Amino acid sequence: MTAATTELTAAARILVVDDVEANRDLLARRLQRQGHVVEMAENGQEALDKVRVGAWDLVLLDVMMPVLDGIGALTAIKDNTATRHIPVIMISANTEMETVVKCIELGADDYLPKPFDPVLLRARVGASLEKKRLRDREQARAKRMEKDLEVGARIQRDFLPECLPAVPGYEFAARFEPAREVGGDFYDAFRLSDGAVVMVLGDVCDKGVGAALFMALFRSLIRAVSGSQLGGEGVDTTRALESRVLHAVTVTNDYIANTHGRTNMFATLFVGALDPGSGTVAYVNGGHEPPRVLGAGGGIRALLPPTGPAVGMLPEIPFSTGHLVLAPGETLVVLTDGVTESRAPSGRLLGDDATDALLAAPGDSGDTLLQRLLDAVHTHADGEAAADDVTLLAVRRLP
Missing domain, CATH: 3.40.50.2300 (Response regulator)
Structure with a gap:
């Protein structure tokens, strides 16, 4: 029987x-x-x-x-x-x-x-x-699936940094809200042995468990490769930082595309490296929402547009780098499109203009600034379930 x-x-x-x-x-x-x-x-x-x-x-x-x-x-x-x-x-x-x-x-x-x-x-x-x-x-x-997702959510939270770097003269802040139990967004910030601080924010395509698995892979690759010692004596700080972030993104892109290309999974990705002494930030923006540089007295001083396509789509994609100098009192804010594309019950998006207006208003700290933006996302959604993950990362150079 x-x-x-x-x-x-x-x-x-x-x-x-x-x-x-x-x-x-x-x-x-x-x-x-x-x-x-x-x-x-x-x-x-x-x-x-x-x-x-x-x-x-x-x-x-x-x-x-x-x-x-x-x-x-x-x-x-x-x-x-x-x-x-x-x-x-x-x-x-x-x-x-x-x-x-x-x-x-x-x-x-x-x-x-x-x-x-x-x-x-x-x-x-x-x-x-x-x-x-x-x-x-x-x-x-x-x-059983609900229990598995709860375990997955706990594991995913463990992939995010338990605490952000404590760097004299700088303040780091972050927010992370997945739309489902697990999500495809991630952020990271960690200090290297030479004193540089690497900042990462990514958004893996798709949602749910598959995106969460690739989120862990992207995050681990970036963290592992960013510690590589590049350049040598006589290389100036900016070029060394640019080489570091370019190497991290290129290696990650080629590994994902060559090893997991059949899954068609990729991520928009911002990887920046900060030299605390000079305030220089070198970065690669792989198809990501442009980060905002906020002036010391408020307002948006600059946008950092993409320097290449999304990461992991095809092997050997050329990426370029950019750099800026954070002056005392200025703040760099990186966010995912879950912020700008937050929907009201009517279907209206929060949009870039409203996001920029919220960021441009002076804030006492990076943490206060991010909380204000997150509260605005909640208010705009007015109880509607989020359609996308919301992730924010900020570094502020203290006055």
Whole structure:
């Protein structure tokens, strides 16, 4: 006997509800001969009392009963989130078909006419139990998936930096809100042995588990490759920083494209390297939303447009570098398009202009600035579920 056959013929707990003792006894005996465990109730109220305290696979419910009839009992069962999943077969005389139709509309799974035909009884009870077991398996699988996603979300949070670098004269801040349990956005900031600080913010295409797996791969590659010692004596700071970020992005791009090209997964990516002494930031912007450079007194001093395409699309793609100098009081803000493309219930996007206006207003700190922008995203969405991950990273050179 197969596992599926065993499941369908396994004993079920069935509640028979009928105010006529002869009917209850007849149904109970026939169901017990089929191998089921049967209990009985004389009216709808007694049935509800039993349903609320026990685990049932099926209820056979008479339509016409004293105290509480079948319609009242059925309505109470289906209105209760704890019991609405229990299948209910209505017991009816042929003269009660209009009432049976109403019961089906209220959520009953089937009906059984009187007098009881043993073949029809077996067939309809078997069909209802099969549907119940299928639903139970689906719910169990959904719970397992939910648990797996919770574990995945915890693991993904562990990939993000536990704390941002503490660099004298600078303040770092970040925010991360995935649209689902796991997301494709990521950020990182870490200090190297030579004192440079690497800042990364990426947005992997697609959403969900696949994007989260590639997020971990992109983040790990960038972190591993960024520590490579490049250049040598006589190379100026800016060129050394540019070589570092260009090497990190190029190696990551070629690995993803050559090893995982068939998955068609790529990421828009900003990788910057900061020299704290001079405030110089060298960067590669691989198809990412342009970061904003905020002036010391407010306003947006510069945008940093892409210096190459998204990372991981094709091997040996040429990337170029850019650089800037953060003056005292200035802030570099990197964000994903989950900010600018945040949707209101009407469908209106937050947009670049509103984002820039929020960033241009003076702020006491980078942390305050990012929280203000995140609060604006929430306000704009007005309770609507986010369609995309929202990630923000800022570095401010203190006045």
